[in-house]
Amino acid sequence: MNLIVIDPGHGGKDSGAVDYGLKEADVALRLAELVNNYLGDYANAATSMTRNKNTSPTYPAPPEGLRKRIAFANSKNADFFLSLHCNAGGGSGFESFVAHNAPARTKxxxxxxxxxxxxxxxxxxxxxxxxxxxxxxxxxxxRIAVLRDTRMPAVLLECLFIDNPKENKLLRDPKFLDGLAAAIVEGLAEALGLKKKVTKPKPMYRVEVNGKLIYDTAYEGKIAEAVIKAIDKNANKIYLTKL
Ligand SMILES: [Zn+2]
Structure with a gap:
């Protein structure tokens, strides 16, 4: 199992970079939630977030400080640490960071x-x-503390510039963020050897009532609905055949 700690940058009182009314902390959290969701498709991946919009009794107080984020990942013995941020300061594009002395595998x-x-x-x-x-x-x-002081491979992504008008627009586009999250997870899956969950196809059933074909369907709900309808109509023959 690969435990991946996802770290949406900033949060709480720290909004990160803000431009055109868009907060880096919010973009990072949105992206992190999407990444977390996509990682759910993999059988040998587990995730944990350093902060979460919802505070629940099972979740410790959101670690807002960097030390807390680092301690959180280290205490979980995570296999990988992914920190998500947006850039600012006049520029454009994507870049990523690892610790200065990162091992070859991290690079x-x-x-x-x-x-x-x-x-x-x-x-x-x-x-x-x-x-x-x-x-x-x-x-x-x-010096990026979360990269230096976490005891597992750690990468920080600076996803576009929040103060670049074109990129700011994209960062608030749900479709763009969704695709970005999918690309990040594709990369993670390839690098960490994550395997997709095998989902067994549901069996198809044919529903026939009084010799008349009603449905060929894999949805239990539809089958139940057709059978109930047939019973209501006082049907004599209700056949359910596995295809
Ligand atoms: Zn940041």
Whole structure:
């Protein structure tokens, strides 16, 4: 099992970068929820979020400080840490960061995620912000604690610039965010060897009432509905045949 801690950047009193009324913290949370959802399709992936819009009794107080996020991931013995942010400060495009001294495997995961995300962004005419694979010594504040102090492979994504009008517009587009989340998860799945859950197809049934074909369907609800209707009409012969 691969436990992936998803870390939507900022939150609480810290809204992150804000431009055109859009808060980085909100975009990061929305994206994190979508990523979390897509990871649910994989049999050997489990997830945990460092913060969550809903506080529930089973969830500890949302760790707003970076130390709390790091301690949270370390205490869970997570296999991977994914921090989601948006960039700001005049620029455009996508970039990702790993710790300055990240092992080769972490850099490999970073590259695979980058490739998937950049191929998705190409469809929107958006590319990388410089060299997309960076380490935290190349970040604006030159030290990203969540990358340095987590004890598992960790990658931080700077998903577009919130202060770039075109990218700001995309960051508030649910369809765009959904596709971005799917691309991130494609990359994660490839890099971590995640396997899709096998869903067994539901059996099809033929419903016949008094010799007349009513449905060929896999939906239990439809079958029940047809049978109840037939009983109501006092039908003599109700046949259910597995196809
Ligand atoms: Zn941020």
């Amino acid at each position: 490999q995961i970073q590259k695979v995620i980058n490739d998937q995300v950049l191929s998705y962004l190409k469809g929107y005419g958006i590319g990388a912000h410089g060299n997309p694979a960076k380490n935290d010594s190349q970040a604006a504040r030159s």
